[in-house]
Amino acid sequence: MTYFPEEVVEHIFDFLSSHRDRNIVSTVCKAWYRVERLSRRIVFVGNCYAVRPGRVMARFPGMKCLSVKGKPHFADFNLVPHDWGGFALPWIEAAARGCPGLEELRLKRMVVSDESLELLARSFPNFKALVLVSCEGFTTDGLAAIATHCRGLRELDLQENEVEDHGRQWLSCFPDSCTSLESLNFACLKGEVNAGALERLVARCVNLRSLKLNRAISVESLARMLARTPHLVELGTGSFTVEHRAEAYQRLIHAFRKCKSLKSLSGFWDVAPRCLQSIYSICPNLTVLNLSYAPAIQGADLVKLIRHCFKLQKLWVLDCIRDKGLAVVASTCQELQELRVFPSDIYGTGTAAVTEEGLVAISSGCSKLNSLLYFCHQMTNAALITVAKNCPHFTRFRLCILDPGKPDPDTNQPLDEGFGAIVRSCKDLRRLSLSGLLTDKVFLYIGEYAARLEMLSIAFAGDSDKGMVYVLNGCKNLRKLEIRDSPFGDAALLENVGKYETMRSLWMSSCDVTLGGCKALAAKMPRLNVEVINDRDESDEMEENPSDMHKVEKMYVYRTLAGARNDAPEFVEIL
Amino acid sequence: MEDHDNLKATELTLGLPGTDAIEKPTTAAPNVNKRSKEEEEEEECCGFTGSSGRPAAKAQVVGWPPVRSYRMNSFRERKMEKKEEDTTGIYVKVSMDGAPYLRKVDLGVYNSYEDLTDALEAMFKGFSLGKRIIQRQAHDLHESEHAITYEDKDGDWMLVGDVPWEMFVSSCKRLRIMKGCEARGLTSSP
Numbered sequence: 221m222t223y224f225p226e227e228v229v230e231h232i233f234d235f236l237s238s239h240r241d242r243n244i245v246s247t248v249c250k251a252w253y254r255v256e257r258l259s260r261r262i263v264f265v266g267n268c269y270a271v272r273p274g275r276v277m278a279r280f281p282g283m284k285c286l287s288v289k290g291k292p293h294f295a296d297f298n299l300v301p302h303d304w305g306g307f308a309l310p311w312i313e314a315a316a317r318g319c320p321g322l323e324e325l326r327l328k329r330m331v332v333s334d335e336s337l338e339l340l341a342r343s344f345p346n347f348k349a350l351v352l353v354s355c356e357g358f359t360t361d362g363l364a365a366i367a368t369h370c371r372g373l374r375e376l377d378l379q380e381n382e383v384e385d386h387g388r389q390w391l392s393c394f395p396d397s398c399t400s401l402e403s404l405n406f407a408c409l410k411g412e413v414n415a416g417a418l419e420r421l422v423a424r425c426v427n428l429r430s431l432k433l434n435r436a437i438s439v440e441s442l443a444r445m446l447a448r449t450p451h452l453v454e455l456g457t458g459s460f461t462v463e464h465r466a467e468a469y470q471r472l473i474h475a476f477r478k479c480k481s482l483k484s485l486s487g488f489w490d491v492a493p494r495c496l497q498s499i500y501s502i503c504p505n506l507t508v509l510n511l512s513y514a515p516a517i518q519g520a521d522l523v524k525l526i527r528h529c530f531k532l533q534k535l536w537v538l539d540c541i542r543d544k545g546l547a548v549v550a551s552t553c554q555e556l557q558e559l560r561v562f563p564s565d566i567y568g569t570g571t572a573a574v575t576e577e578g579l580v581a582i583s584s585g586c587s588k589l590n591s592l593l594y595f596c597h598q599m600t601n602a603a604l605i606t607v608a609k610n611c612p613h614f615t616r617f618r619l620c621i622l623d624p625g626k627p628d629p630d631t632n633q634p635l636d637e638g639f640g641a642i643v644r645s646c647k648d649l650r651r652l653s654l655s656g657l658l659t660d661k662v663f664l665y666i667g668e669y670a671a672r673l674e675m676l677s678i679a680f681a682g683d684s685d686k687g688m689v690y691v692l693n694g695c696k697n698l699r700k701l702e703i704r705d706s707p708f709g710d711a712a713l714l715e716n717v718g719k720y721e722t723m724r725s726l727w728m729s730s731c732d733v734t735l736g737g738c739k740a741l742a743a744k745m746p747r748l749n750v751e752v753i754n755d756r757d758e759s760d761e762m763e764e765n766p767s768d769m770h771k772v773e774k775m776y777v778y779r780t781l782a783g784a785r786n787d788a789p790e791f792v793e794i795l
Numbered sequence: 796m797e798d799h800d801n802l803k804a805t806e807l808t809l810g811l812p813g814t815d816a817i818e819k820p821t822t823a824a825p826n827v828n829k830r831s832k833e834e835e836e837e838e839e840c841c842g843f844t845g846s847s848g849r850p851a852a853k854a855q856v857v858g859w860p861p862v863r864s865y866r867m868n869s870f871r872e873r874k875m876e877k878k879e880e881d882t883t884g885i886y887v888k889v890s891m892d893g894a895p896y897l898r899k900v901d902l903g904v905y906n907s908y909e910d911l912t913d914a915l916e917a918m919f920k921g922f923s924l925g926k927r928i929i930q931r932q933a934h935d936l937h938e939s940e941h942a943i944t945y946e947d948k949d950g951d952w953m954l955v956g957d958v959p960w961e962m963f964v965s966s967c968k969r970l971r972i973m974k975g976c977e978a979r980g981l982t983s984s985p
Binding site for chain 1: 856857858859860861862863864865866868869870873
């Protein structure tokens with residue numbers, strides 16, 4: 221296709237928004253590969269070990285935005301040992317050498333050191349946005365470096381990171397000349413920041429649209445800031461403890477009334493329920509409400525609040541909302557697309573907070589629902605079948621029944637039919653998490669009907685290797701498969717080895733896969749890294765040469781162009 | 796004098812009423828492999844083992860329920876904070892004129908002056924002859940044998956009962972049950 225000049229081809233490629241589409245066009249011919257790679261601005265690397273950083277920079281010299289993901293998903297639940305890997309430094313170093321025009325960096329589940337943040341701060345003169353999600357390894361010193369050196373920073377978004385507080389007044393490091401911030405999220409920081417410096421920063425950044433504070437920020441401070449940011453679109457409150465008769469509270473109400481653009485609200489870690497009245501005026505405009513870190517708002521107060529939010533599209537709550545509360549959501553929030561219900565009482569015995577009833581109510585009221593994360597005490601096949609009928613548009617369906625392997629309480633049957641109904645009805649399903657008592661049958665259904673499924677999470681499910689094989693052979697678009705505590709062994713692992721090169725990764729822990737099976741896989745597929753991760757305290761006791769019959773505790777398999785990684789710790793064996 | 800305050804009844808426990816011991820939970824989840832030592836210690840430290848085995852066993856499975864560790868840690872810290880708030884008492888010394896020894900009370904346990912007065916009366920029952928030991932209201936002073944006074948943050952001795960309860964609790968450093976005649980000197984002359 222050389223009839224078109226390259227500029228035209230490049231212009232056509234501009235219309236391709238997805239990475240996948242751009243990846244595909246780059247394989248058509250050498251000319252297209254060249255045009256595509258020189259014009260790609262946004263690069264997404266789903267697995268930091270799938271490719272060497274230097275290679276990415278060399279291929280895409282014009283890169284402006286880079287996203288990299290590190291640890292496997294199950295690392296979120298402490299299943300991956302602490303120093304497994306996923307370091308950000310090599311990526312930042314390579315970008316500093318190869319793409320100094322970098323403007324945005326997004327990292328998820330990576331280990332980010334202060335050293336790498338300092339390097340980042342000094343290496344990219346046009347740097348505009350840093351987003352860190354579920355990362356660790358840095359302190360407020362690293363943030364101070366970013367604040368000090370990144371002139372023109374527009375976005376600093378820290379989501380659920382473990383940040384060590386070194387007490388340094390990092391926020392005060394933003395120079396007086398900094399007026400460019402549009403988005404600032406430091407909700408996950410535990411320490412204090414200089415409130416005065418923050419208020420001045422907020423006041424001079426006239427384009428600020430998103431502000432998410434940590435718990436150390438007082439209501440008085442919040443009120444002062446809100447008064448200066450009437451165009452704010454997203455707000456995460458700090459501490460919301462205030463005497464409702466206090467002057468600060470009155471000022472807060474007044475400030476909220478002026479914020480006509482506010483569409484997203486979160487925070488409320490410590491709130492006197494009486495003070496929620498202050499936000500009733502903004503509720504009718506809200507499209508996003510995150511109360512999943514608001515354990516102080518319960519029952520009636522929560523319901524009263526939600527009754528005002530009829531434009532809600534995304535709602536995250538704790539299960540203290542109860543089935544009754546979910547029924548109110550169903551009748552109030554007709555526009556709801558995404559719902560997440562998190563468990564509030566993880567360690568206690570607790571009374572059943574939400575059950576299948578709540579979910580059924582939601583499904584009958586919210587027909588636009590397409591994304592669900594639901595932690596509950598029980599689920600029935602009948603309920604799932606009803607939900608499948610009411611909401612055929614699910615793209616993400618994650619159900620977690622807190623008691624592993626629990627059957628349908630009404631019939632004592634496994635939940636195969638219920639989940640089967642979901643995959644049959646929801647033709648666009650891309651992500652699915654299973655729980656409860658499940659046999660191989662559910663995997664038969666998944667393999668047969670979940671044609672668009674890309675990510676599947678399995679725990680305490682299945683009877684035999686057949687289950688896993690149904691999935692590997694059936695789901696054509698499968699990219700990520702993660703399995704724990706299920707009876708799948710070598711036969712299933714080795715049944716369709718070619719499949720793994722079409723996927724990003726496979727995780728199996730506490731299954732029946734043996735060391736011999738892993739070795740066989742590694743031998744057959746040289747372009748896969750087969751990592752065997754040993755539990756730290758076991759590896760001391762382990763013999764020098766464990767037998768091939770030895771069951772592997774944790775296995776992580778991923779396709780890669782980079783070969784075995786050289787930063788693996790002792791307890792990781794790459795076959 | 797054993798447990799005359801019936802403290803055991805007000806003790807905070809996690810078991811159902813009637814159960815005295817907290818049972819050790821059983822591993823109910825299938826295919827659970829050995830947990831790491833740190834997890835075990837954390838569970839003990841949180842102390843949340845239910846009286847029935849099943850629900851508590853949930854907490855023993857590593858990485859279950861699948862909740863991001865950031866969220867788990869946040870809520871665990873909150874639980875610890877709440878626990879601390881409940882267990883660190885506001886203990887102040889209580890002396891009674893004529894009594895051979897002092898006592899200590901946890902002001903956090905009471906909700907009102909009446910609660911406190913009743914408790915003090917019970918505590919010092921043996922030391923007084925009169926029926927109504929301690930005055931209830933400031934104007935009862937002439938009727939009772941004793942009066943409760945307290946030393947505030949500034950070191951002044953104040954008559955108990957003038958300020959709102961919460962304010963009193965936050966400013967009280969110690970209590971003294973004074974003889975009535977001495978106490979009458981403290982009230983403002985009518």
